[in-house]
Amino acid sequence: xxxxxLTEVVIDRSRELVAAFAGDPTNAPAWYxxxxxxxxxxxxxxxxxxxxxFVAHFLGRRLAYTxxxxxxxxxxxxVMRTPAGPFPMETTYTWVDTPEGGTRMTLRNRGEPSGFGKxxxxxxxxxxxxxxxxxLARLKTLLETR
Numbered sequence: 075x076x077x078x079x080l081t082e083v084v085i086d087r088s089r090e091l092v093a094a095f096a097g098d099p100t101n102a103p104a105w106y107x108x109x110x111x112x113x114x115x116x117x118x119x120x121x122x123x124x125x126x127x128f129v130a131h132f133l134g135r136r137l138a139y140t141x142x143x144x145x146x147x148x149x150x151x152x153v154m155r156t157p158a159g160p161f162p163m164e165t166t167y168t169w170v171d172t173p174e175g176g177t178r179m180t181l182r183n184r185g186e187p188s189g190f191g192k193x194x195x196x197x198x199x200x201x202x203x204x205x206x207x208x209x210l211a212r213l214k215t216l217l218e219t220r
Contacts, residue, residue: 077161077199078184081206085177087217092177093149093169096213099126099141105213108132108205115140122146126154132201141165161187161198179213181206 085092095101097120102109108130115125124143129136144164145153152167163185170178183202187195 076184076186077195077202078182079199079202079206080180080182081203081210082178082180083210083214084172085179085214085217086174087177087220088175089169089171089177090149092179092217093152093167095217096167096169096179097148097152099128102128105216106130106209107212108209120146120152132205139163161185179210181210 096105099112099114099120100118102112109128110131111129113127115127116123118124120143122143122145124146125140127138127140129138131137139156139158141154141156143152144155145151150169153164154166155164156162163183166180166182166184168180168182172178183206187198
């Protein structure tokens with residue numbers, strides 16, 4: 075069973091500011107509760123082919139994985155993929171202007187779990203959904219109080 079979770083938030087800040095902050099992997103620990111650290115494997119700036127090592131804690135487990143940028147349109151879209159591990163995942167961010175001058179940001183996680191993850195996919199999907207809502211709420215608060 076595949077996992078596909080789409081979450082969105084409207085942030086009362088410009089698309090340029092939201093995309094620059096949320097699209098910089100170095101900032102991930104500031105708004106993702108479960109991400110503990112990010113180390114660049116390739117030198118910044120962000121571009122297609124960039125690779126970063128992430129360390130996270132999810133469902134009581136330490137996860138270490140490498141994301142590679144597979145699509146990047148600055149200020150519009152960022153797609154990263156981790157093909158290895160028990161849960162190969164693709165993460166997509168999109169940013170669009172709202173009529174009020176803010177930004178609608180979407181966060182999509184999708185992947186095809188293997189092994190035990192395949193059996194636990196419905197539980198995993200629900201946990202990802204809860205985490206994404208909380209993380210986007212944290213990002214909104216962080217950016218709107220700057």
